[in-house]
Amino acid sequence: MSISMALFSPPISSPLQNSNLIPKISLSLLSTKRLSLVSLTRASSDNGTSTPASATTVEAPTPKPVSVEEVLAESPSASENGAVGGEEIDMTTTMMTEIKFQDAKWVNGTWDLKQFEKEGKTDWDSVIVAEAKRRKWLEDNPETTSNDEPVLFDTSIIPWWAWMKRYHLPEAELLNGRAAMVGFFMAYFVDSLTGVGLVDQMGNFFCKTLLFVAVAGVLFIRKNEDLDKLKGLIEETTLYDKQWQAAWKEPESSSSSTVSSKK
Amino acid sequence: MATFALKSFTGLRQSPTDQITFVSNVPSSLSRSQRRTSLKVTASRASPKLANRSLRVAVIGGGPAGGAAAETLAQGGIETILIERKMDNCKPCGGAIPLCMVGEFNLPLDIIDRRVTKMKMISPSNIAVDIGRTLKEHEYIGMVRREVLDQYLRERAEKSGATVINGLFLKMDLPENWDSPYVLHYTEYDGKTGATGQKKTMEVDAVIGADGANSRVAKSIGAGDYDYAIAFQERIRIPDDKMTYYEDLAEMYVGDDVSPDFYGWVFPKCDHVAVGTGTVTHKGDIKKFQLATRNRAKDKILGGKIIRVEAHPIPEHPRPRRLSKRVALVGDAAGYVTKCSGEGIYFAAKSGRMCAEAIVEGSQNGKKMIDESDLRKYLEKWDKTYLPTYRVLDVLQKVFYRSNPAREAFVEMCGDEYVQKMTFDSYLYKRVAPGSPLEDLKLAVNTIGSVFRANALRREIEKLNV
Numbered sequence: 056m057s058i059s060m061a062l063f064s065p066p067i068s069s070p071l072q073n074s075n076l077i078p079k080i081s082l083s084l085l086s087t088k089r090l091s092l093v094s095l096t097r098a099s100s101d102n103g104t105s106t107p108a109s110a111t112t113v114e115a116p117t118p119k120p121v122s123v124e125e126v127l128a129e130s131p132s133a134s135e136n137g138a139v140g141g142e143e144i145d146m147t148t149t150m151m152t153e154i155k156f157q158d159a160k161w162v163n164g165t166w167d168l169k170q171f172e173k174e175g176k177t178d179w180d181s182v183i184v185a186e187a188k189r190r191k192w193l194e195d196n197p198e199t200t201s202n203d204e205p206v207l208f209d210t211s212i213i214p215w216w217a218w219m220k221r222y223h224l225p226e227a228e229l230l231n232g233r234a235a236m237v238g239f240f241m242a243y244f245v246d247s248l249t250g251v252g253l254v255d256q257m258g259n260f261f262c263k264t265l266l267f268v269a270v271a272g273v274l275f276i277r278k279n280e281d282l283d284k285l286k287g288l289i290e291e292t293t294l295y296d297k298q299w300q301a302a303w304k305e306p307e308s309s310s311s312s313t314v315s316s317k318k
Numbered sequence: 319m320a321t322f323a324l325k326s327f328t329g330l331r332q333s334p335t336d337q338i339t340f341v342s343n344v345p346s347s348l349s350r351s352q353r354r355t356s357l358k359v360t361a362s363r364a365s366p367k368l369a370n371r372s373l374r375v376a377v378i379g380g381g382p383a384g385g386a387a388a389e390t391l392a393q394g395g396i397e398t399i400l401i402e403r404k405m406d407n408c409k410p411c412g413g414a415i416p417l418c419m420v421g422e423f424n425l426p427l428d429i430i431d432r433r434v435t436k437m438k439m440i441s442p443s444n445i446a447v448d449i450g451r452t453l454k455e456h457e458y459i460g461m462v463r464r465e466v467l468d469q470y471l472r473e474r475a476e477k478s479g480a481t482v483i484n485g486l487f488l489k490m491d492l493p494e495n496w497d498s499p500y501v502l503h504y505t506e507y508d509g510k511t512g513a514t515g516q517k518k519t520m521e522v523d524a525v526i527g528a529d530g531a532n533s534r535v536a537k538s539i540g541a542g543d544y545d546y547a548i549a550f551q552e553r554i555r556i557p558d559d560k561m562t563y564y565e566d567l568a569e570m571y572v573g574d575d576v577s578p579d580f581y582g583w584v585f586p587k588c589d590h591v592a593v594g595t596g597t598v599t600h601k602g603d604i605k606k607f608q609l610a611t612r613n614r615a616k617d618k619i620l621g622g623k624i625i626r627v628e629a630h631p632i633p634e635h636p637r638p639r640r641l642s643k644r645v646a647l648v649g650d651a652a653g654y655v656t657k658c659s660g661e662g663i664y665f666a667a668k669s670g671r672m673c674a675e676a677i678v679e680g681s682q683n684g685k686k687m688i689d690e691s692d693l694r695k696y697l698e699k700w701d702k703t704y705l706p707t708y709r710v711l712d713v714l715q716k717v718f719y720r721s722n723p724a725r726e727a728f729v730e731m732c733g734d735e736y737v738q739k740m741t742f743d744s745y746l747y748k749r750v751a752p753g754s755p756l757e758d759l760k761l762a763v764n765t766i767g768s769v770f771r772a773n774a775l776r777r778e779i780e781k782l783n784v
Contacts (some may be wrong), residue, residue, distance in 0.1 A: 110780070183774070183775065183778060184778060186775060187775050187778035187779045187781075187782060189443060189784060190442070190443045190722075190726075190775060190779055191779045191782055191783075193442065193443045193444060194442065194574065194575070194722065194779070197442075197573065197575040197576075197610055197613055197614060197616065197617035198444060198613075198614070199613055199614055199617045199618075200440050200444050200446060200571075200614055200615065200617065200618070201617040201618075202563065202617070202618065203617075205446055206444045206445045206446060207445075207520060207732075208444065208445065209445070209730070210730070210768075210771045210775070211730070211767070211768075211774070212769075215767070218770065218771060218774055221774070222770075222774040234723065236747075237760075291716065292716075295635060295657075295708075295709065295712040296709070298544075298638075299633040299635070299636055299701065299705060301542075301636070301637075301638040301639070301710070302636065302638065302639060302640045302641070302697060303697075304703075306637075
């Protein structure tokens with residue numbers, strides 16, 4: 056047990072700790088009983104200085120390649136070397152070994168869909184989650200591209216309805232619910248104030264405008280910050296144009312006075 | 319410098335020896351600008367004919383913009399002086415020129431070190447897309463060495479009759495009257511006196527500021543500041559077998575690790591590759607971004623030796639004022655670098671030429687004094703021709719360089735043949751070509767799909783973070 060704990064500690068010494076654990080878990084944890092181990096090691100994740108090399112060699116049954124060893128101490132220092140510009144830096148010695156993204160289901164630069172099958176059909180949800188994990192891993196540990204192992208996965212092979220079901224529908228439900236609640240109360244409120252019933256409200260232009268505003272508000276403003284974001288967006292879209300037109304706006308110092316033009 | 323005996327400001331001029339010629343183009347330019355309602359012409363008076371001499375124009379800066387401007391001016395019969403501070407300046411630059419530049423500027427083919435016909439766009443999650451399948455046989459992106467190109471253009475200007483001076487422009491005295499000369503203060507290097515040159519002054523009628531991103535001419539006329547990006551580049555000599563991969567291929571890396579608002583690149587040069595990146599908003603982290611770029615290309619540049627490190631500013635948008643009286647800015651000094659791709663060489667040369675053409679036309683081949691309205695014609699023409707291009711690239715940058723999901727979608731979109739064709743058409747020939755509406759619609763749908771998928775994955779990633 057303690058050996059296995061030490062086994063997991065080298066990944067911990069890298070800067071971004073939790074994220075490192077996840078893919079390692081996915082590849083080396085072939086059975087669920089190791090999950091308890093992971094929770095233990097996570098708790099102890101702050102002792103970064105652990106015995107790196109010796110522990111990893113104990114790892115027998117994992118499908119991980121041997122390249123994942125005692126690299127972590129090296130890679131930050133290697134980057135310092137690289138930062139000294141202007142010198143002749145031979146890049147062969149540094150960064151020889153590095154953690155790369157590995158997963159049993161990631162075969163030849165793409166996800167092997169056969170491994171994602173559930174009851175005879177591909178479980179697209181798990182493909183999406185796996186790809187998200189891969190991207191997260193890469194965001195935290197950027198990797199070199201290689202001509203020998205190109206990444207060929209294309210997200211468009213996942214059918215549109217899988218995306219819809221997973222992302223669009225829950226959000227649509229949420230927004231529709233909000234719109235329905237707002238709409239119901241507004242209809243009641245207006246009715247109690249003016250006595251105009253729902254059907255007659257729909258015929259009124261002002262009420263139709265209110266309805267439009269309510270729908271747009273529910274769609275575009277979901278958090279308080281969205282208001283500022285929208286304002287920033289509008290300003291952003293016109294900024295470049297303004298910068299170009301600045302040459303046509305004449306300050307008073309010049310001899311002519313002009314009317315600034317908008318093309 | 320001849321002075322004119324002025325009788326009145328409204329038309330007829332009396333010059334000492336010549337017959338008065340009422341300048342005929344003034345009324346037409348007046349009515350044209352009145353119709354435009356955009357600006358009042360400063361010359362409601364006639365521009366006088368110059369007695370006994372041609373118009374004198376100084377071009378400050380001898381890069382592509384300066385070289386092209388000086389050549390056009392000299393060919394137009396104008397007395398041209400080109401001032402360049404470093405004749406063998408090895409500019410840190412991507413060095414990519416579009417195909418149309420070779421034709422438009424009659425560049426000899428041996429200036430081009432390499433012809434890039436393939437590009438690879440690499441997304442944050444290392445999905446690589448090959449671009450260039452739609453290129454025809456004769457189409458390519460030319461990679462040049464800036465010192466070679468700049469020298470060639472300067473030599474051509476000299477052959478056309480321009481005087482090339484090796485000197486550093488210091489400052490400029492603005493004229494008091496509308497027809498007084500500009501007095502330029504500069505230090506002339508003659509190669510023998512070593513580092514310190516001789517201080518000299520020169521009187522000219524008009525100035526074209528082609529002195530780059532840190533333009534002193536721009537400062538002299540109070541042109542205002544602009545936002546700029548820092549581009550950082552390392553030239554790396556890699557082993558020959560790795561170099562064959564980059565024979566005619568350039569790479570673009572996008573991702574938050576490589577740059578928050580630009581891209582990292584590996585461009586092949588004559589016998590080495592240039593690996594670099596750039597940013598506007600996080601200039602302090604540029605070294606970190608450079609490391610990340612090198613890391614992403616690591617496998618392909620392993621064993622390489624860094625032979626040079628360079629950095630330079632790239633303007634992000636034009637300066638608030640691009641001309642003032644008889645001084646006009648062109649090229650990087652004016653801020654004519656596109657967004658999204660950061661392309662500047664072609665636009666520098668073209669703007670230099672356009673400005674020079676406006677001066678030649680306005681002065682009637684150097685016979686007349688020019689004024690601001692003539693230079694404004696150059697601005698009008700420039701904005702009319704290229705503003706759509708700039709706008710489109712700005713939109714692309716705003717939409718697709720925002721965040722990692724947007725970049726993933728961008729790379730996915732680049733895999734589409736229609737996109738590649740449109741992109742190359744507009745890049746190589748500098749025209750925003752209208753595509754077919756059906757394909758445009760398909761493209762719009764695909765774009766929305768890609769962006770949606772990428773954002774959905776990002777939400778999934780955020781869920782994992784929790």
